[in-house]
Amino acid sequence: MAPLREDSEADAALAAAAKALSHPVRVRILRMLAQREAKMCSHIVDEIPLAQSTVSEHLRILRQAGLIRANECGPRVSYCIEPAALAHLKSLMEAL
């Protein structure tokens, strides 16, 4: 029942998460969100010297990796950490 190479899924999962963290701006965003509970997208854009569309793209990557979650409140969107995903990533790293 076990796959031929039992670690290959964990390899892919860790690589995918690492890829999401492989850009300094995304690490910075994650750190921002880890400190305070949640942040409006516009607030994040204000603190990062990049175009709004670029920041939005980084947020999309973090979101698709499952590391952050978006909460829509009217026209605004607030982002927060997804604690379970972050914990999972940390455990994958520890297992190395």
Added chain:
Amino acid sequence: MAPLREDSEADAALAAAAKALSHPVRVRILRMLAQREAKMCSHIVDEIPLAQSTVSEHLRILRQAGLIRANECGPRVSYCIEPAALAHLKSLMEAL
């Protein structure tokens, strides 16, 4: 004395390490090296279905990121984990 954005270096360091881990083959290589003490390059090539030059390139990336070390023994090269770098990476991850 502290820089304006005190975390930017840690951001860059974590992003760089994550980038080195952002490919499943590199995760797999790191896992192989973490299990046994060291492995010959040829042994790694044998276990991975990619061209020798491609595996060598992945090894170079891991080496330049400081995560592994190469020991030349005659015409052979054996690779092993760089424990301090791995520990540093883990602590950067934990700090998230």
Added chain:
DNA sequence: ATTAGATATCGTTAATCGACGATGAACGAT
């Protein structure tokens, strides 16, 4: 000196990434 084996490096190609401006969709306020 030649050969064989083991690696690293080079050059190329297709694919992916990072950044941007422009546009579009959703919503609240006027």
Added chain:
DNA sequence: ATCGTTCATCGTCGATTAACGATATCTAAT
């Protein structure tokens, strides 16, 4: 109904990545 704000998506462009085969280097052995 229109407007302004907020955010996501699209199209584009240059830069980077991943993979390969071919080639160069280095050493041990013959």
